[in-house]
Ligand code: SF4
């Protein structure tokens with residue numbers, strides 16, 4: 001796999017997004033290198049939840065529109081916008097998200113299709129590292145070409161979300177909850193992401209990042225929009241993520257998913273990437289609020305039982321909700337892969353509110369990602385804070 005990444009500048013979503021995306025792809029040899037006439041192309045977007053593009057949690061529709069138009073110019077037969085979010089993988093649920101994200105409008109404007117295939121398919125990958133069989137969205141299997149159209153942002157579990165992490169959306173709806181429960185630690189979860197990437201390697205030809213506005217702080221859905229001004233493209237997801245990480249002022253070698261990609265042969269151990277177009281230094285945001293990837297390991301039960309919850313609380317990060325503010329919608333409760341959340345009324349006869357069991361919690365942060373009101377925050381124990389002084393601005397809170 002090559003290590004070439006194209007980087008172009010785009011000043012805002014009111015600017016010439018089409019021109020920036022075109023230039024980015026032209027630097028790689030042009031869209032015809034990736035899309036053949038009459039091909040069915042799936043644009044695999046990041047549609048993590050129902051939210052407006054201004055929140056910067058999802059791929060901006062103008063970037064999706066630009067790459068879709070290029071595919072049209074290359075003669076693609078069908079251009080389908082698809083993703084699977086954290087809820088049920090159904091037409092009703094996903095169309096609500098696509099509408100809020102602005103994808104239905106751009107599809108109508110340009111003759112693109114919105115995915116209507118909600119079947120699932122059991123993928124077989126005999127050489128898979130942690131999974132040899134897993135359920136995937138059938139619409140991706142049916143595509144001739146997949147373009148991973150991602151959003152550049154921080155992520156409380158993996159550190160960053162971009163090309164590598166976005167392909168977790170190939171797993172249908174609630175099956176993701178099951179996969180988080182099965183692959184609990186970040187190292188094993190990362191291997192699973194690369195099993196997915198390996199499965200699609202023949203048709204997943206291009207990764208295109210919307211890095212015009214990123215998200216900093218507690219991403220992937222509760223952070224703050226932050227201007228970066230970049231469009232990134234390449235055929236190697238690890239190389240694309242190395243560039244994205246550097247733009248957000250991460251040291252890419254500290255991000256477990258990137259290093260798993262190195263171990264899986266996607267990039268050399270020096271993380272060498274050939275960048276075409278703009279220079280990374282010219283677009284890098286030096287005071288970006290990054291987050292430390294969550295290398296949480298279930299607590300070793302080697303000390304007296306009474307001490308364990310105390311030490312555990314002091315040395316780890318954990319999800320936390322102000323129960324007075326919790327609206328009792330149960331979204332976190334329904335999606336927790338290890339049933340660490342109960343819905344319990346604060347007072348008799350009152351609405352049940354979310355309560356976390358930190359001995360069960362595996363720190364996947366699905367609850368933080370999916371709380372529609374942004375009420376689940378990440379809290380750090382005092383020992384954890386001391387251990388990470390200077391490496392995480394979020395910990396100062
Ligand atoms: S409580 Fe939240 S972070 Fe913990 S396992 Fe459940 S969904 Fe994941």
Ligand code: SF4
Nearest residue numbers: 326327329330332371
């Ligand atoms: S998702 Fe948010 S509002 Fe809904 S129950 Fe959980 S914490 Fe409360």
